[in-house]
Amino acid sequence: MSMRATQQAGTAERAEADWKARAWRELDAARARTRAMLEPVPETELMRQHSPLMSPLVWDVAHMANYEEQWLLRALGAPAITDPAFDAIYDAFRHPRNTRATLPLLEPEAAWAYATRVREAVRAHLEAVPLESADPLLAGGFVYGMVAQHEQQHAETLAATLQLMTEVEYLPVEALRPRPGAVPQHEVFIPGGPVPLGNTDAWAYDNERPRHLVDVAPFLLDAHPVTTGDYLVFVESGGYEDARWWDPKGFEWIQAEGLRHPLFWLPRGQHVWLRRRFGTVEPLPRDEPVQHVSWYEADAYARWAGKRLPTEAEWEKAAQGSDGVERAYPWGNDAPTDAHANLGGSRWGVSPVGSHPLGRSADGVFGLLGDVWEWTSSDFQPYAGFRAFPYREYSEVFFGTASKVLRGGSWASAPVAVRNSFRNWDFPIRRQIFAGFRCARDVR
Known part of the structure; x- marks a missing residue:
């Protein structure tokens, strides 16, 4: 030889x-x-x-x-x-x-x-x-x-x-969560242009394929996910009672279900809120990304705030960065660590916004991976040229207008199943999942 x-x-x-x-x-x-x-x-x-x-x-x-x-x-x-x-x-x-x-x-x-x-x-x-x-x-x-x-x-x-689970108290052993100082919300300008959507990595799923270019117009994106404190303002200002902010189907749904706040929130008098997190009832933290909200709730908040939910192409554009460098993760190609993102489930909950500055994208967007899945405005549809592999039931049977795409992973997602191109999906009424959102806005 x-x-x-x-x-x-x-x-x-x-x-x-x-x-x-x-x-x-x-x-x-x-x-x-x-x-x-x-x-x-x-x-x-x-x-x-x-x-x-x-x-x-x-x-x-x-x-x-x-x-x-x-x-x-x-x-x-x-x-x-x-x-x-x-x-x-x-x-x-x-x-x-x-x-x-x-x-x-x-x-x-x-x-x-x-x-x-x-x-x-x-x-x-x-x-x-x-x-x-x-x-x-x-x-x-x-x-x-x-x-x-x-x-x-x-x-x-x-x-x-x-x-x-409510029959018994589940009290997980939690890793410590970081406690950064107050981090103000602001918008980041994302230049327009082509973005390569999808993935050619050997472990990517069929719905991430084929990799292809999509043109995205310039837009503004929240630097951080919407926090519990921000969402609380929407709740206490009567957002759940005002049909102007809601998709008609969503408003019909919350009226039928009697919903007035996110899942697991517990009102305890004027401006006093608690939440149940596994076996613990605790004060509602104001500095964490809001979670356990449905797509309808996320969409209503965005309208109320004068914004909208990003498309999944916009979300991936923000994660990839606008400098033309191809990245598996917002920060680059290094595998996720605790310094980059809140992933893997060891903390048993979200961290305050701004807790993982090393996870910042090239354009200055924080927290795109980990903490909460982020609802997008996009229906779960196949990319052009999609081919089911190795079985139709993973992705193909769910394509259509019934489900909305989520991106980014949550605190309970494992690093092996998180990347810029990973596509999750669920019905717009789902609230038990660890989902939140951030808002986008057109450039005028």
């Missing part, structure tokens, strides 16, 4: 080792987080349906194991290791969340044992995965990244379920 061929072979082996090391690091991190989150929960509460919006917690455990078995074993040629009936029980598309408690679910000990068996088989099978393969599932370790991101997305769903 020539020296050049030897060097090329060595480079290929290192690249292979790199994606395998990354895959195991992310898979193990996701499992450790899931176990740590659920360890304090009594078995009876793991089996209980705490909200019709969410699954029983134990369903998620076995669902994650079944998903891993299907994609990291069977799809790669390894034999099934468990009862094929699990495929139907833990199929998220066959059973709506509000029906899953009626299924013959594995109890907690059996669900964890199933997850362990699958992971051990996956670890053993990885050794047989070829260094080079024509299978697109293995390109850059895509399918391993898909499964790791899937489990971390379910960890965020588990956090939302734990927040909705």
Whole structure:
């Protein structure tokens, strides 16, 4: 073998080792987080349906194991290791969340044992995965990244379920949150021009593809997400009673539901507000990004403030920066750390605005990743040239006008599932998710 061929072979082996090391690091991190989150929960509460919006917690455990078995074993040629009936029980598309408690679910000990068996088989099978393969599932370790991101997305769903849980107090062990001084809100001018939307990274999802250019007109964007204190002014000034600010469907919805403030806020007299955050009732902080607001609520506030929600193209333009440099994250291509953003779930809540100055974008926008998902004005639609991979049910079946796009990730999102191009989506009435927003404005 020539020296050049030897060097090329060595480079290929290192690249292979790199994606395998990354895959195991992310898979193990996701499992450790899931176990740590659920360890304090009594078995009876793991089996209980705490909200019709969410699954029983134990369903998620076995669902994650079944998903891993299907994609990291069977799809790669390894034999099934468990009862094929699990495929139907833990199929998220066959059973709506509000029906899953009626299924013959594995109890907690059996669900964890199933997850362990699958992971051990996956670890053993990885050794047989070829260094080079024509299978697109293995390109850059895509399918391993898909499964790791899937489990971390379910960890965020588990956090939302734990927040909705009222039968027992869930008191998480929290990492300290930074406490910066007061940070004033201001607008940042984002020059117009082309922005490359999407991602070509091996672990990017199908809805992030293909990468393409979109022209964006100049606009102004809030430097920080809208805070609880800002939103409180809207609430106390009668914003929920004034139809002028609301999408007609949204106003009809809040009237029917009797909504007068964000989810988990607790009014306690004139200008006195508390909130429930997991097992704790505490004063409503004024300096944190508002969260647990629906798209309708975000849109109404923006109208009231004389602004609007940004489009997802504008949001990604702000995250990429206007200097033409391609960045995976607003600050560059370095992987997220605690200094850049509030991610990973260890703080169990949002940090005050301005807490992560190293996460500032090239144009001077703060907090684009982490703390709260940010609603955009855009419907969840495919990019031109979209191709479903590896299955339609991840993205394609949700395209349309029923869901709005969210960007940026929340405090409960894992770094592996957060990047400038990542697209989340949900119905405009959803409030249990860790969502907030920032406002935009046309340049006149």
